[in-house]
Amino acid sequence: MSAGTAPRRGGFGRLLRAEWTKFRTVRGWVLGLAVAPLVIVTLGLVSASGSHTSCGGPYDVCPAVPVGPGGEAVDDKFYFVHKPLTGDGSITARVSSMTGHIRKPDVTPGVRNEVDGVVPWAKAGVIVKDGTRQGSTYAATMVTGGHGVRMQYDFTGDMAGRPGGVSKDSPRWLRLTRSGEELTGYESADGRHWTVVGTARLAGLPDTVQVGLFVASPGDLTVQQADFGGSIQAVRFTEAIAVFDQVALEGRTSGGAWERDDIGVTLEPDGAPHHPGGFAQSGDTYTVTGVGDIGPTGEGQRIESTLSGLPAGLIVVIVAAVMFVTAEYRRGLIRTSLLAGPRRGRVLAAKATVIGTVTFVAGLAAAGIAVVVGTRILRSNGNPVLPVSTLTELRVIAGVAALLAVAAVLAFALGALFRNSAAAVTVAVAVIVVPHVLATTSVLPLGAAQWLLRLTPAAGFAVQQSIPEYPHVLAYYAPSAGYYPLAPWAGLSVLCAYAALALGLAVVRIRRRDA
Template identity: 65%
Template sequence: MTAAGLVRAEWTKFRTVRGWLIGMVVAALLIVFLGWLAAEGSHSSCGGPATGCPIDPVGPGGQGVVDRFYFVHRTLPGDGSMTVRVNSMTGEARAADAVPGVRNVIPELEPWSKAGIMVKDGTRQGATYAAIMMTGKHGVRMQYDFTHDVAGRPGNGPRWLRLTRSGQTLTGYESTDGSQWSKVGTVHLAKLPATAQIGLFASSPGAITVTKGDFGGASSTMRFSQATAVVDQISVQGQTSAAWAKDDIGVEKEADGTPHHPGGLAQSGGTFTITGVGDIAPRIEGMSISNTLMGATLGLIAVIVIAAGFMTAEYRRGLIRATFMAEPRRVRPLLAKTAVIAGVSLVAGLIAAAVIVPLASHILRQNGNYILPVSTFTEARVIVGTAALLAAVAVIALALGSIFRRSAAAITACVALIVLPHILATTSVLPSGVAQWMMRLTPAAGFSVQQAIPSYHQVVGNYVPQEGFYPLSPLAGFAVTCAYAVLALGLAAYMLRRRDA
């Protein structure tokens, strides 16, 4: 029998068993229904700008960003440059209150606090920019358009910084003595207009505290922090405006309109002391489109049950002998079954994910929730990746069905290998280190295809599975699951050739 004939025969077997078709429909409906139910039940007190809530800024690349800092700047029409010396940086952070109701602020400089020179398209949050800066503990960096970070020289001593503009090209330099300069990086900002703002800035992201739970998990809280930089030897070249403007970009306001944790500037001759709060970085906190796929785990279990039964039913009913009589080369029917179950699972998962991701995202936004924006490519990758994950897991379940020849054993083994590690790793049951290794080494690594918001080394965050961040990239994690599928299928083929029907 030809390969196409075998696949057609196995597809006929699958579609003529009503329970399998219904089960695959149920798997897809579980993904859609549970995602819809979770979205309908999630409400935010903030309904958007119409209710007085702030507009969340979006960066030049369309991603959600945090854009809050103190900016002392001049208008720069055309080319120019700015040179300064960052003499020192200090910081404060809030600790647990020693006396209830009395704020406890301690000296603490957050490692990713920033102070330096910036060229930005005005003062609008999310506008394109490039900056050369000193950081709290990561030396000199050049950052631009929120997601990009170029490392300069390490160290925290006084440092001279220079940022030059030539059209839409900006170059950052650093020096330890103001005489010998080293280039940190050069960037091209396609969206930078002819007239921009050039000046000094300071910011400090919240200090993160991770607390271990009683049963091994952990939770994180973000504490207020601010940074203060002392800057002197300021030199500006170009046709800039004469006066310095001062803006607390993105500062939050109290109900009476007063700034909440404002930054500030103290000037003494040519020395500027700038205090800033906040961060200039991609936003990682908030819901993502991955939250719309909460039903994928139960849908996956349904697929496991169907895939295992698709194989074990022939052993249970004694039909496997007829199959091998029609095709004595035993591996070929196994591969045909694999093609059918993988294809059906892929189609069911693709339809379900394509329906629920945009639908649940719309419902969440209507309920006042903030969904971190992603590119069209990322959304497509999450949808197709979820479907591909269902197909890969179906292959594992089918292979285990061939190995064990019993549905109960195959289903139990598959759930223990894939579903259980994912649940344990993402529900704060295990220590973070154990959860991360589990999501690297087990077939559950494939769930990383659902991660829509990447992790950034320059952004403060608790990058653990419990917070929705996986240790492997989406493709690498999916490759681990596929490797298990190939291994299980190979073992099934080996045992199929050696055992009696």
């Protein structure tokens, strides 16, 4: 009789090993957790294969999306009046007027309905840029249509100056100085007293840069709630016209005339520019008209669009995780488990660890294949896929694996609480999958959809968002467009909190009740 022999392994390690043996020796559970990644990969790759983008033209090749210094896809479309500057220097200009046109929905069909006005993120100001290539590094100080003075750089950087617009009576002086790689933006109401708006370091800025005036005006976004759920987004043409004077350059610039470039302008099939910008000079006064935007863009497919099978795979995971515990209650096997491990909380913890770990590994394989292979398929089908850093891609893959694993633990805990498969699966699907489906298919108003993704365990889906929301870019930041109200790890933390709560309640219940 061996009662005196001390076991070698630690208590929890033994329980973990026992639960792992339990899991791997029931074919149904192993199959269930093999089916889940299969569902995720298959649905993801099938939908990627079915997605084609065609841009017409003789070669049917879509233009490459410009990429900013940070690696993100960008809009880089503006009217640029510039001169080369070598070495350190600065540009100063006064903006005394900013007006524009916004196209509104046609009232009389076929008759263009344009009104005067500037959109909030219309921009006019001074800029230093590494040449005229789209996506090259830059820094700019500007006045905007509705967000006051800003300093922006490299598309994603944005710093606020004083609020308010410009007019003849209250013009705004803007200045940008270059010192090596460091750019500093200033503003002034009178041209004498200057305040710093911000500083930016542009890594790799060459000795010779283009310095000058710019105007851009992003399209006007309108979102209508459709009658039967969903939303209709429309982006309409706008242009901005800014008047500059008292333009002064310091440093080694060319003495010649200003060069003019309509950066990124769309060309008609006949080669003529579509919605061109413009430049007019009258003495020392320059009038610049610009269309477009300088900033990151969310237009295009995202790597997480290859994860369309995630909700279906999640349901399979939920069923397997619930069965892992309810099967023991159904068969009375839970008593055997508790005889082997009388410290009941530890038994539940060991089971949760096993189901969570197994799901994480399966999820890692599923998300890895779906994202990597799916993105490749999307690109080979001509779809522009928004580039993200390797770190972001890894976060999406590991995050989705974690989402599946934590959801499995939550479902497991619900199974331990209810001791009934049907009830636990129903509740788990209702709190994890259903809110996500409701929120992202835009059957709900935007606010309701966002609250669902803040408050319910479905918040965890935020971990798959690869393209962040930019406050200085107007877009429809809705769950249906792939934007979650919580940051990736914050969303996952909400799910973790629910899983911890449910597991805690399950432990309390199993401790208190007779088995």
